[in-house]
Amino acid sequence: MEIKSMRFKANAEASLANVVLQGNLKNAKGKFVTKRAEAIKEIDDFEGTRDAAAAIRNKVIDNLDLWLERFETRAQETGAKVMWAKDGAEVCRLVTEIARKHGVTKVTKSKSMLSEEAGLNQALEAAGIQPVETDLGEYILQVDNNEPPSHIIAPAVHKSLDEVADLFHKVHGTPRKTEIPALTREAREVLRGHFLTAEMGLSGGNFLVAETGSVALVTNEGNGRMVTTLPRVHVVITGIEKVIPTLEDLSTLMRLLPRSATGQSISNYFSILTGVKKPEEHDGPEHLYFILVDAGRADVVGGEFHEMLRCIRCGACMNHCPVYQTIGGHAYGWVYPGPMGSVLTPLYAGIENAIDLPHAATLCNQCGVVCPVKIPLPELLRKLREKQTDAGLRPLVERIGLRVWAWVAQRPALYGLGARVGARYLKWLAGEDKSIRLLPAAQEWTNGRDFPAPQGKTFRELYAARQKSAKEAA
Amino acid sequence: MSSREDILGRVRASLHRNAGNAATAREVMAAALANRNPGPQPAVASEPRALLERFRVKSEQASSTVEIVATEAEVPAAIAKYLAAMSLPTTAVAWASLGALDWAGAGLSVEARGARDADLVGITGCFCAVAETGTLMMTSSPDTPAAVSLLPETHIAVVRAARIVAYMEDAWNLARDELGSLPRAVNFISGPSRTGDIEQTIVLGAHGPYRVHLVIVEG
Incomplete structure (x- = not known):
């Protein structure tokens, strides 16, 4: 997928000015938050479960090479083929080759964020193979000129019922429906035909189980089951970091993933798929392929951002992020929005291609508190900011400004004088209102809110005065 | 070099993999794979x-x-x-x-x-x-x-x-x-x-x- 993260500020401004989008975001806001808060009450030892989940993920990532080899061996023993892809381009090449080999003309897809990273749909179309997104949200976006998702588990959360009604009326050529169940039924009927005729099913993978060589898939709609049950060929595209040791570990992680994502105790369908169908079986694929994808992950292993590899893609961080809630997912400009996206995009797509994202956060730590695998997201965002500064990637004005500040801050007398002058100037600027409506050189601050002015004395003056009175009292 | 070797090679380099730490890691892995103890579970009455x-x-x-x-x-x-x-x-x-x-x-x-x-x-x-x-x-x-x-x-x-x-x-x-x-x-x-x-x-x-x-x- 093309990276548009360098346009974050312009995208965010456009999102804020988009009245329809703001209405949709306001409507969505808080629903996931409330449901999650209810669902985690069912877990007696929630913090202990988070600790256990983080430990499971760490265990594998700390020795990822060996766990990958172990998974590969087990998967091959079950009859699956295991392939490796360095980047999105290689994913596209491998999937196209598999499709050609099996004479595939149509691919039904269950949701795969990695296929979004790779731009797989465009590559399949270019090769004359029809990709059909079958998750309702992803389907809505695909028929709307391949609009990118704005959320990792609710891809069309930015769209209203009215917009979907217009879209289906236009695309399906059916009478315009205004009820959500009727629209869902319409999509079901269109997609059922595709499920039955596609020769190949494509899915992501929530987890890869090293004990059994299986892929675990979490879905609610049943589309994940369809694409892995009906077609002759099943291709799993998944990041190399998704391995976990055992089925017991899978159960622990499943206590957290649906609750953190949608606030469900468990998703409707949870499928653990192992190997290919036996000749006497009625359903299931004859061919199973795993494509294990690097695309930036290998270089995160063992480094200062390795904790990000624990991520299980639940979306809780974005659901709880005040910035995401205000601007929506598209402004972030790549596959992954919200706090996890603001860490992943610079890591996978290049720190220089996403300068604003680590700053698109207030570091309020809502994301860190809700993360089921305890990723310290604010800390990682702060580290990315440091890296930008070290690499000289920040704007010239900011760099000069910081140098000047550092020079002054090392000279206490000068700093004290500057603070005194500044505080008095701001007090004068505020006048009787005691707040500033327009702050010169920082208009972005005061455009949306008034700036509370200092009330005359600096901290150092107040401190000195207090010390003096304390001494006099003694 | 195959993509497999390239990817695993870079992971190994990042983890400073050598024969000694591989042997230790394999023991840890074997223990993890053999472990049947569940993680924290919510209480469910068993009768x-x-x-x-x-x-x-x-x-x-x-x-x-x-x-x-x-x-x-x-x-x-x-x-x-x-x-x-x-x-x-x-x-x-x-x-x-x-x-x-x-x-x-x-x-x-x-x-x-x-x-x-x-x-x-x-x-x-x-x-x-x-x-x-x-x-x-x-x-x-x-x-x-x-x-x-x-x-x-x-x-x-x-x-x-x-x-x-x-x-x-x-x-x-x-x-x-x-x-x-x-x-x-x-x-x-x-x-x-x-x-x-x-x-x-x-x-x-x-x-x-x-x-x-x-x-x-x-x-």
Whole structure:
């Protein structure tokens, strides 16, 4: 997928000015938050479960090479083929080759964020193979000129019922429906035909189980089951970091993933798929392929951002992020929005291609508190900011400004004088209102809110005065 | 260099892999793979009545409907009554493992085979059921095809009360004991298929069944 993260500020401004989008975001806001808060009450030892989940993920990532080899061996023993892809381009090449080999003309897809990273749909179309997104949200976006998702588990959360009604009326050529169940039924009927005729099913993978060589898939709609049950060929595209040791570990992680994502105790369908169908079986694929994808992950292993590899893609961080809630997912400009996206995009797509994202956060730590695998997201965002500064990637004005500040801050007398002058100037600027409506050189601050002015004395003056009175009292 | 070697090579370099630390890591791995201790679990009372009751309550929370019968012989009549009450067809596809029940005696026309698109009612058993979340565990085999619980608009599952376990971890141990290795597909099912993709409004019957009816056999 093309990276548009360098346009974050312009995208965010456009999102804020988009009245329809703001209405949709306001409507969505808080629903996931409330449901999650209810669902985690069912877990007696929630913090202990988070600790256990983080430990499971760490265990594998700390020795990822060996766990990958172990998974590969087990998967091959079950009859699956295991392939490796360095980047999105290689994913596209491998999937196209598999499709050609099996004479595939149509691919039904269950949701795969990695296929979004790779731009797989465009590559399949270019090769004359029809990709059909079958998750309702992803389907809505695909028929709307391949609009990118704005959320990792609710891809069309930015769209209203009215917009979907217009879209289906236009695309399906059916009478315009205004009820959500009727629209869902319409999509079901269109997609059922595709499920039955596609020769190949494509899915992501929530987890890869090293004990059994299986892929675990979490879905609610049943589309994940369809694409892995009906077609002759099943291709799993998944990041190399998704391995976990055992089925017991899978159960622990499943206590957290649906609750953190949608606030469900468990998703409707949870499928653990192992190997290919036996000749006497009625359903299931004859061919199973795993494509294990690097695309930036290998270089995160063992480094200062390795904790990000624990991520299980639940979306809780974005659901709880005040910035995401205000601007929506598209402004972030790549596959992954919200706090996890603001860490992943610079890591996978290049720190220089996403300068604003680590700053698109207030570091309020809502994301860190809700993360089921305890990723310290604010800390990682702060580290990315440091890296930008070290690499000289920040704007010239900011760099000069910081140098000047550092020079002054090392000279206490000068700093004290500057603070005194500044505080008095701001007090004068505020006048009787005691707040500033327009702050010169920082208009972005005061455009949306008034700036509370200092009330005359600096901290150092107040401190000195207090010390003096304390001494006099003694 | 193959992509496999390139990727694994860079992971190994990042982890400073050498023969010594590989040997230690393999021991840690072997221990992790052999470990059958579950992680923290929410409390679930384990006596049979409590398991059945929890399974029923959780299943209903997941929008399934539940009926409890005393013996397996009562299953066909119970299902016929449900289908009539819901104005659903009396023709169904079923798992071969349920083929011996007297379906015709209850006025039902039931074929034991794999599911087709036109099937409106699918009747299955289950490998076991999980009380913690109100979940069915289905294991695929020639006699228990996966699509029977997926393609029809109505899915009816027969659950033997003795096969209700407390946790998913118990289900894994049952599978290890009774099946040896995992079958091609293990499907955990908790209620009818659903979506919330339009305005986060939950709609039942996204791609799979619109309704799931559970007949629990106590005896």
